[in-house]
Amino acid sequence: MFKVNKLTDYATVVMVDLVSADLARPSQKIANNTGIPYPTVNKLMKDLLHAGLVRSHRGINGGYSLASPANKITIADIIQAVEGPIALTSCVNNSLDKCTYEDFCAVQGRWNRVNKAVVTALKKVTVADMT
Amino acid sequence: MFKVNKLTDYATVVMVDLVSADLARPSQKIANNTGIPYPTVNKLMKDLLHAGLVRSHRGINGGYSLASPANKITIADIIQAVEGPIALTSCVNNSLDKCTYEDFCAVQGRWNRVNKAVVTALKKVTVADMT
DNA sequence: CCTAAATAGTACCAATTCAGTACAGTATTA
């Protein structure tokens, strides 16, 4: 089945939860709000942080908050944060994999077009739209 | 990484190969043309046949041919043939899975919009475009 | 300055999915 990781799905839920956070919101509270297990939220937040989608504050009263307005963060951003570069096949330009058939492949480079179309579609939907 | 199955990738290569086939083309020949292992081609053709994307002819001089003009078969068709319904998350309407958080999920139903956008993008690229 | 709260990093494991293979059966044509 063609789908995103479950973790990516969770990540959107987390991001939507953070829309309503004025202060930094700790992982534990996010877990309570969303029903996603605490350790899993914890793991997710690391990915979202590294991608620059959320800010973190350590210590007492610490937690996470959105790094940008909800209508500036897209589904494409979230997918990339959790799963890495969007590359439908290994012959797409920014793929981390390497295609072993590359040299004689009949569709060489053609997937770039498909990939671009999908990314464009994913960039059109923002966290604000998911709320 | 957000990507399609390798088999889906292979399927597009197979479909592109069939574009140049006047007569029915046997799996063995497709395997030779594309470099994809014969047993794998065989498996693929079954999926493509069941989805109605190719026609089959048994016996001597048998093989496969496209069921429709190359510019009428889309990437979305191929993905669905190999991987089943396109459902980015289990809370998308036509998903085969069932979401366990459904009852209290904050993004309930919102993924339908994303899914639709992606499917639309995938329907815009045809086998003819990949040739 | 010390303690509790909360993030940060790394590593691990069970379960599922995927890619590839094998084989017995059926239809078709020469």
Place this chain on the structure above:
DNA sequence: TAATACTGTACTGAATTGGTACTATTTAGG
């Protein structure tokens, strides 16, 4: 009727995924 090629099903090793555990580090507040 024999050779060719599709059809259906089932299996296996390898890779990925989802989820967990643990230790280290940072910060606020008394």
